[in-house]
Amino acid sequence: MATQMQLARQGVITEAMKIVAEQEHVTAEFIREGVANGTIAIPCNINHKNIIPRGVGTGLTVKVNANIGTSSSYPDPEPELAKLQAAIDAGADSVMDLSTGNNISASRQAIIAASTVMVGTVPMYQVTVETIKKRGAVVEMTKEDIFDVIRQQAADGADFMTIHCGINKNVLKALIDEGREMDVVSRGGSFITGWMLHNDAENPLYEYYDEILDICAEYDVTISLGDGLRPGCIADATDRAQIQELLNLGELTQRAWDKGVQVMVEGPGHVPYNQIAANMQLQKRLCHGAPFYVLGPLVTDVAPGYDHITSAIGGTLAAVSGANFLCYVTPAEHLGLPDLNDVREGVIATRIAAHAADLANGNKQAWEWDLKMARARKVLDWPAQLDLAIDPVKAKEYRCRKNKSDDEACSMCGDYCAVKIVGQYLEEHMRKN
Structure with missing residues (x-):
């Protein structure tokens, strides 16, 4: 079965493209052309049956994601289903299931079955949890462990998957040589970094990237190229490690497009206000106009309890400067697992940031x-x-x-x-x- 990108390149306007065009008040041909050249993505897994497709990218309204999912401290999936509904009710365009508690597969399957919006996942979370249960440490994971989970999550209907493919030995050398205040704050990035350092080996997600793309193409999963070395504090923003990884993500974007796989590229993180525009413009240039998906950016480190505000401040400038997709940050960021009210507050704050950017971008x-x-x-x-x-x-x-x-x-x-x-x-x- 062909992907949205492959069909778009054949001149086919799919039902998903028509739905997105109607939502955005643009022509279906505009959407088709954007999907064909990679500047628009429609994350829409063939096995996610009740999804209402949405588009992310150039010329479209800025989209908002809400992160939900269990943790080892709160493994019950039922509250996460309530958070899913709260996020949808508050106007989120997507959710990411970041579960690390018990029964990760059951949690994901329940969320996908209940969700009418895009659902994203981070396969490395499940790989890590299962590897620790089987072998005692994440550094013992194998290529087979990774690919079994990626295929399972794709088959379950994940619309986009964050894969930390951009970290390779050159990136780690830049991290070590320059040094950081906070090293690696991405969970997925930390698992891969720890594995590489312990095993003195190349990142299997980078080494076997083409095989990942084959799975994504089979289910029309959009690959969200994770920024495993995103800055986790203001002092680390825009350093060599971050930019070296971004250079890799540009290469990986082109390789995905060559196989007809849709791409989004993820970005920082904690970034001072005066560096945000440059970060966005650099990403767009290096990654050939692919949709850019940012966490925040948070413009200060000193506002725990109010990080939905620090994120919204950075999010508006990011979206005015080229970002297409804002991942929410809740008041609980850096403090604990968000509750229902935190989810709602995070979605609304990020929607305000997105709408302010839509106004500045002249959206009718x-x-x-x-x-x-x-x-x-x-x-x-x-x-x-x-x-x-x-x-x-x-x-x-x-x-x-x-x-x-x-x-x-x-x-x-x-x-x-x-x-x-x-x-x-x-x-x-x-x-x-």
Whole structure:
């Protein structure tokens, strides 16, 4: 069966392309052309039966991902299904199942079966957990262990998979020679780095990359090229190791496209505000315009409990500068596993960042949304304002708690509402003239 990219190159407009075109208010031919040349990806595994396809890439609205999944401390998958629904209700375009608890396969299968949005995975998490159970240490994993999990997750319906293929011996040399404050903070990156150092061997994900692509092509899995050496603190941003890995990701992007496999490229991480635009532009150049998927970027290290805000600040600039897909960060980042409220707060904060970028990028739908809100505010149409809010639940709760039911203005201005006063005098002026 052909992939979306292979079909697009044959001139075929698939049903998924038509759905994305309708969502984005663009032509189906625009989507087909973007998928064909790699600047748009539609992560849509042939075995994910109830997905509503979404597009990620140039010329489209900025998309938002929510991370969910069990941990060794919280292995029960049921709360993660509730988080899945909370993320979808809050407007997430995708979720990633990052489970590391018991029954990883069962958790993933349940999430994919319940999800109408894209589902991503990180196969190295399951490989690591299973290898430790079987052999006692991640450094004992084999190529077969890795490929068995990748194939299983693809067959289960994972729409995109984060694979840390870009770390090779040259990248590790750059990491060791330059030194870092925080070394490696990516879990998948740390597993691969530890294995390579212990075994003094090349990264099997890099060495056998073509075989991974064959699996992705079979199920039309989009490969999300993971940034295993993303900076985990501001001091490590844009160093040699990060850039050397990015150079590898550019090469791997082209090799995936040669096989008709769709690609997204992942990016940092913790980056000071003044370096974000350059990071995005460098990625786009080195990776040939492939969709860019960023975590944050977080613009400071000192805001635990508020990292959904530090992430949103960086996310807007990233998306204005070329990023196409923002992975949420919740208030629980760096502190613990997010709960339902953290998931909701993270999605909304990241959606605000994405929408702000859509406005700056001139997206017509985004501008129409804001214009509707402005017009509703002008006439003090509270039902319309609340319905138009990016988070209607919180907006309605504030409106009810802070005002009397019959208040025309809000309690902040009360009788001195600027909109109401000027509206009255403008109306009087129009009557006289």
